[in-house]
Amino acid sequence: MTAMYEHAQVGRPPCLGSANREKRWIPLxxxxxxxxxxxQPAVDHASARLWALDGLGxxxxxxxxxxxxxxxxxxxxxxxxxxxLLGVLFAPINGGAATFFIYGAAFAPFLAQxxxxxxWAILGVVATASLETWLLHLNLWFxxxxxxxxxxxxxGNIFFAQRNRQNQKLRMAKxxxxxxxxxxxxxxxxxxxxxxxxxxxxxxxLKSELAGKLVARDPERAQxxxxxxxxxxxxxxxxxxxxxRGYRAQSLEAEFSNAKATLETAGVRVNAEAANVGLSPxxxxxxxxxxxxxxxxxxRHAQARSCSLRLAPLNGGCRLEIEDDGxxxxxxxxxxxxxxxxxxxxxxxxxERDTSTGTKLTIQFPLTLPKPVxxxxx
Numbered sequence: 001m002t003a004m005y006e007h008a009q010v011g012r013p014p015c016l017g018s019a020n021r022e023k024r025w026i027p028l029x030x031x032x033x034x035x036x037x038x039x040q041p042a043v044d045h046a047s048a049r050l051w052a053l054d055g056l057g058x059x060x061x062x063x064x065x066x067x068x069x070x071x072x073x074x075x076x077x078x079x080x081x082x083x084x085l086l087g088v089l090f091a092p093i094n095g096g097a098a099t100f101f102i103y104g105a106a107f108a109p110f111l112a113q114x115x116x117x118x119x120w121a122i123l124g125v126v127a128t129a130s131l132e133t134w135l136l137h138l139n140l141w142f143x144x145x146x147x148x149x150x151x152x153x154x155x156g157n158i159f160f161a162q163r164n165r166q167n168q169k170l171r172m173a174k175x176x177x178x179x180x181x182x183x184x185x186x187x188x189x190x191x192x193x194x195x196x197x198x199x200x201x202x203x204x205x206l207k208s209e210l211a212g213k214l215v216a217r218d219p220e221r222a223q224x225x226x227x228x229x230x231x232x233x234x235x236x237x238x239x240x241x242x243x244x245r246g247y248r249a250q251s252l253e254a255e256f257s258n259a260k261a262t263l264e265t266a267g268v269r270v271n272a273e274a275a276n277v278g279l280s281p282x283x284x285x286x287x288x289x290x291x292x293x294x295x296x297x298x299x300r301h302a303q304a305r306s307c308s309l310r311l312a313p314l315n316g317g318c319r320l321e322i323e324d325d326g327x328x329x330x331x332x333x334x335x336x337x338x339x340x341x342x343x344x345x346x347x348x349x350x351x352e353r354d355t356s357t358g359t360k361l362t363i364q365f366p367l368t369l370p371k372p373v374x375x376x377x378x
Contacts, residue, residue, distance in 0.1 A: 027069040033103070034061065037096040050093060057090050061100065068107065080107050084125055087146065091132055095139055098146035101129045105154030109161035118161055122154035191339035194293075198336065200236035202296050203262050204229050210265065252279065252311075255288040259295040259309065266299045268324070269306040277313045278367065286343045287311070287320060287363075293336045294322040294361055302326025302359060313367075317349075320363040328355035 040046075041054050064079045064086075071079060087100030104125045109118030129146035132138065211225035256274050263270045279287065291309065298307050304326030311320050333341075340363075341351045349365020 027066060031065070033099055034058070034065075036099040037061070037090075037094065040094050040096045054090070054094055057086055057094075057097075061086055065103070077111055080104060080111055083107070084128065088128060088132060091129075091138060091142065091146070092136055095142050098129070098142050098150075101125055101146035102150045102153060105150035106157055108154055109157045110164070112161070115158055115162050118154075118158050122151060122158075125154070126151045187342075191289075191335075191342070194335055194339060197236065198293070198296050200232060200239070202299055203232055203265070204236075206262075206266055206299060207232070252284045252288050252291075255291050256309065256311075259291050262295055262299060263307055268298065268304055271306070271308040273309070274311040275313060277311060277318045279318065280367075283318070283347060283365070283367070286347060287318070289343065290320065290340050290363060291322070293340055297336060298322075298324050298326065298359075302328075304358065314364065317364055317366045321360065322363075323358065323360040325358040328358045 037058060038054065041050055046054070061083060064082045067079045068076055068083075083100050084104040087097045087104065090097035090100070105122050108121035108125060109115075112118035112121055126147045129150065130143060133140075133143040133146070207225045207229045211222040211229070214222040214225065253274065256272050260270045260272050295307075295309075298304055302324045304324035307322070307324040309320075309322050311318070313319070337353070340361075344351045344363055344365055347365040349363060352362045354360040354362070
């Protein structure tokens with residue numbers, strides 16, 4: 001019976017519940033060992049009374065045995081103890097009861113939570129068999145099987161039980177990594193959609209309101225604004241598709257141009273300066289999204305009359321400043337600002353926010369991420 005429960009889960013008895021329905025046939029492999037319990041009464045031509053007792057004991061064993069595999073986890077140790085108890089009860093009348101001690105020693109490492117727990121459980125089974133052999137003066141061969149063979153099989157299963165625990169830990173770690181990766185991806189998608197749709201819907205609302213005000217006194221201008229709404233909506237649809245695919249087609253230069261047009265539509269004077277910093281595609285995408293979110297906040301909340309955007313290299317890195325002369329004052333960090341901060345920190349940079357007079361966002365990050373240091377400090 002060595003390695004008989006190689007598929008058992010860590011912390012779980014050797015039963016095959018809902019998690020292992022495809023392996024519910026496994027207990028049938030080990031059931032033939034039960035035949036030793038029926039061998040002696042057959043050889044000794046036992047009486048009907050002994051056959052009845054052995055039959056009753058065998059039926060109880062089968063219930064406990066299959067319950068170990070298919071029953072509820074919290075009862076597994078009771079089933080195990082019941083099997084060992086059968087060995088104690090039937091040893092005086094049937095030498096084949098040694099097989100119950102063998103089953104008990106084989107199960108023990110998989111029921112225990114640690115290696116030492118399995119060792120102590122096996123020693124308990126062997127000690128019980130040895131004590132009963134000595135007290136009842138049973139056949140020496142009974143001790144050989146119930147003590148020696150049981151200890152050998154149980155010791156072998158300690159290795160397999162420990163390997164199962166380690167495999168289960170690896171599976172749990174893998175599942176946790178997969179879960180965290182899914183959570184991170186959902187958060188990334190949520191940030192992207194918030195940045196893209198939040199900005200676009202704000203512009204659509206702004207232009208729609210403006211068109212509504214102009215439709216009576218300046219129909220041509222109102223018609224132009226409505227045309228812009230249609231164009232922006234189509235661009236937003238393309239942006240959403242690109243964001244879901246994990247890339248952005250629009251360049252940083254185009255984002256600055258759109259930001260300037262959006263602010264001017266809202267009646268905000270704009271001063272935009274963007275130097276050639278030499279950003280990577282990933283860095284350019286982050287800066288573009290930050291600019292978009294910041295401009296959206298200015299249009300929605302700042303009540304500003306002027307806004308400046310400055311992008312420039314600084315000490316081997318990049319510095320972006322977005323400053324307006326609006327009301328400022330609020331220190332609350334919403335989803336948009338939190339998303340900006342997470343994106344910048346992912347690039348190894350920082351985001352500072354000053355709301356003492358208007359609002360000023362200062363963003364800095366290195367153009368190249370620092371090299372990782374290995375275990376030897378190199």
